[in-house]
Amino acid sequence: MNLTRRQLLILLPAAAAAWEHVMAGTPENAPNYKSAEHWWGMLVDITKCIGCGSCVRACQLENHVPDGYFRTWVERYVVQDWGFERVHVDSPDGGKNGFPDLGGDAKSFFVPKLCNHCADSPCTQVCPVGATFVSPDGVVLVDPKYCLGCRYCVQACPYGCRFINPGTNTVDKCNLCYHRITKDLTTACCEVCPTGARQLADLKDPADPVHEFLKTHSVQVLKPHLATGAKAFYNGLDGSVR
Amino acid sequence: MTFKNVAHLFRIAAAFAIGFTIFLVVRSLLVPKSFGQYGHYRGAALNEIASRPVSYAGHEVCETCHADVLDVKKQGRHARVACESCHGPLAAHTQDPASVVPAKLDTAKLCVRCHEANHSKPMDFPQVHSAEHSAGLPCNTCHQPHSPRIEAEAKTK
């Protein structure tokens, strides 16, 4: 796009002002964000996911995720008829660069995975020192300055969403882009998802579209028998999904 | 049993008591001040995590300067696709639009990431076999990325 210098002179301050508005939401800069007013979760719509991997790439860029480790990833399921045991699952490099076409006519779909930010999280239960915890607004966070890297939480997470960051030797995982959602932005993965398969949900906000969605669709959480209080809700989740 | 004969037990008890006291003193010095503020964790961690820098600006900020593009986009099929979904993280650009210029995108590689035909994708999602569909030409030869539907074609469908 071509801007004249005059247009730039008008727009630059406007951009700066817009950016200030974005930054003003930090807990430090302004009391705009009150954690007690929020209870975060995510809505994942399997029927809309196209396995493009944009979310995986965006998360890596936004959060400086090291190669080979994943704060979020996409799995592809190929289900042969009725046998849930005869299911083929793959996630080439976490789905970061999409998936090769496997052809055939078996039922096949993509499942984005991330930290479920469990309300009764088994991972925070086992942390020996309090380096990982559920924030007052429902986000499971890791304090990299306090974590000893004992890896007990990695063992306790049923969803495989935790890993050790080789750069810091502390545990790392999806933190729901806490540095974004506290500034009135959405998570990086939700921002770039082209089909709206991923949507940030504020369960405490009565105006959030998630409430209407939950009323009108059948949703599930992963591994409900473990009673983790998972807050990543999946629409269109097939029984074969692990 | 006289005190003389149990005195050594008192000595070891005293040794333990001293050790415990030293532990309590060291503990009060070393536990971070904000620990326990909101729960069993360092309260300051919340702000530290929330203050990390942002890489994706979010589509709302783009609209401040690029309203003309938005006008085209919001009428088309990419209305709900965020700007940075294709253009990459551009928070740096919003902070310094003149010097940080986003790279020009190569539609030959960009579009197929979503639109290359794949049996695992939902059937109602627009997808093509790019080799047959465009015969090697970049997608923007025919499609306008911000509003990709070709109206003439659409009328015949």
Add this chain to the structure above:
Amino acid sequence: MPVEGFMYPNEIELQWSVLIVLYPFLTGLVAGAFILASLERVFLVEAVKPTYRLALLTALAFLLVAPLPLQLHLGHPERSFEMYLTPHRSSAMAMFGFVYLWYLMAVLVLEIWLDYRKDIVLMMQASSGVKKWIYKAMTLGSTNISPEALRVDSRAGWIITLIGIPSAFLLHGYVGFIFGSVKANPWWSTPLMPVVFLFSAMVSGIAAVLLLYMFVTKYRGLNIDMRCVDTIARYLFYTFLIDFSLEMLDLIHRIYEADESFRSLDFMVHTRLYLSQVVIQIVAGTVIPILLLALTQVFNLNPNTRKRIYGLAGSLTLIGIFAMRWNVVIGGQLFSKSFLGYTTYKVALVAREGLLTSIFLMVLPLGILWVLVKLLPPWTEKDEAGVSTATPA
């Protein structure tokens, strides 16, 4: 190919290495050695008296080394003290820090001190230089070794041992709970885990003291007290039967109920875990030692044969219990929590968490034990009065 089938991307690399296998093995030896020692003190099984002090020193040597594999494994060992500063009460690992500390200080160190106090005072008076100062520090300034004071010591020691038995159970049962309480991992999550860990700990500890006693006695050129080793072997046999029954119960239960995880775990045991679980742990490490010990219980064998059997059974037992720890820790990480795939684990040779480190950490307690035996000899001349210094048996 490292991964077979599908694993969640973050699961491919194992989190807990061979060092975490070593840790329950070492604490198990501690618990087992202590319970053997307590047999004499509390249950008045006088036959095992020759091993009493050796068992206590063995327990101490291994307990001192036990935190080392943990420290070497941590991403930030310099932050490990946080477990004592801000322990998270819902975390079994955090609470274990206190169980360890309690056991080390309030049970083991206290009991050793009370039992050795008279000898420490005498050795202080008989030595000079640095050694004298070491002993002097250990007396805490009290040189009262009158019969009355020693009776007080004996009584206090008896109480400590009494408290020590449930403490030893807690020490290693807790390690079992650290694994057994993880609902995300079906290989670990079972209420039997603390019990299985405890009984296998007792088995390994008793076997270790048996072997150490036989070795040390031979090394000193003395006759092995057959009544003592026969009694220890008998307790080893009984404990082994309980341990084996518990492990078989877990196995049978899994096979019968065949829940969601069963197919994946079954496949793992038949392939990647076959050598360490079926061959080493079950056959070589449990069934064969039980049969060997049964032979000594059923048939009247001569002392030399019995000693050889005890040596062989004891060694196989230790290997088997180590394999059991390996199968729990490593086995629990080889399969995917999606139940759709498997990964592999290769121990590095020279690395912080490698083979050489493990070997060093297994030998170090023996080195510490050697120092402890020199500093606090388990035997005095009076004990040896009834034992001839004939040629080694």
